[in-house]
Amino acid sequence: ARHRGTLSALQDRYGVDAKIICAIWGLESFYGERRGAVPVISATSTLAFDGRRGRFFEQQLIAALRIVQNGDIPASRMTGSWAGAMGHTQFIPTSFLQFAVDYTGDGRRDIWSDDPTDALASAAAYLQRNGWQRGVTWGAESPNGSLQPQPGGPRFATTENFRVIKRYNNSDAYAIGVGHLSDRIGGAGPLRSAFPPDANGLTKADRITLQQRLTARGFDTQGADGVIGSNTETAIRAYQATRGLAVTGTPSQALLQSLR
Known part of the structure; x- marks a missing residue:
């Protein structure tokens, strides 16, 4: 609601549904809350040296240096994820060079600042230039x-x-x-069909229950959202170690039953 004017203007200019732009913002950075704090030059240099995707990250490093050279952001403020994805909409450096826009007109394509306008415009421009069809749903x-x-x-x-x-x-x-x-x-309801259990035999409700019970036992999963990430895996390993179980960090129905 706070950014409705900006999003509507971007929809008019680029033809991309404002709700799609907003959803990308949400998935990429929790609407700007998690933009990443890792120095991008350091991250891409390290990953280029690591070698497993050396050529790709060399390209990202060179692109990041060009962004600094162009004056869009000082190196000290160019932060992002561990893999160099940057700003509100998590552009990698090569995508930034190709698609980012200065929508505010201040002379810089600033996707890092608290103001998300350039980042949202850049996401819209990215979709438009990749063939988005105005007025068509996803x-x-x-x-x-x-x-x-x-x-x-x-x-x-x-x-x-x-x-x-x-x-x-x-x-x-x-x-x-x-x-x-x-x-x-846009106000639509949830999906009508449910997803079946995951590869570990757990439904989303099971995973939430697992997280809640681990936390109640003193093994904090840092929230109960049904997503098994590193915090939940760490909590599982700690619980397994105290019970003399194989320390795998993997959720299962047996683990859930042991917590009941």
């Missing part, structure tokens, strides 16, 4: 859709704009996440 849940990310789970009918979202992050799950979040921002 898709929708459909029992007859051909896209089913997980056997037994929801099916989706998708449009060309779904594939454009995947140019931002080449993942069906990511594009569905952006599309569905944009729908929810």
Whole structure:
């Protein structure tokens, strides 16, 4: 609501649905709350030296140096994720050079500041230049859709704009996440079909219960959202160690039962 004017203006200028722009912002940085604090020059230098994706990160390092040279941001303020994704919308340096825009007109393409305007405009420009079709939805849940990310789970009918979202992050799950979040921002309800248990045999409700019970036992998972990340894995390992179990950090139905 606070940024509705900016988002509406971006929709008019670039043709990209304002709700899609907002959803990308949400998925990429929790609406600017988690922009990353790792120095990008250091991160990309380290990853280029590491060698596993050396050529890619050499390209990112050179692009990051060019961004500093162009005057968009001082090196001291150029921060991002451990892999060099930057700002509100988590652009990698090469994408920044190609797609970032100075929407505010201050002479700098500043996707790092507290003001998200340039970052949101850059995301819109990215989608537009990759073929976004004005007035077309991303898709929708459909029992007859051909896209089913997980056997037994929801099916989706998708449009060309779904594939454009995947140019931002080449993942069906990511594009569905952006599309569905944009729908929810617009007032739509939840998906009608439920996702089946995950590879460990746990539903989302099971994972939330697991996190809640670990935390109640003194093994803090830093929240109960049903997402098994590093905090939950650390808590699981600590719990397993105290119980004399194999220390794997992996959730399971047996682990959940042991916490009941």
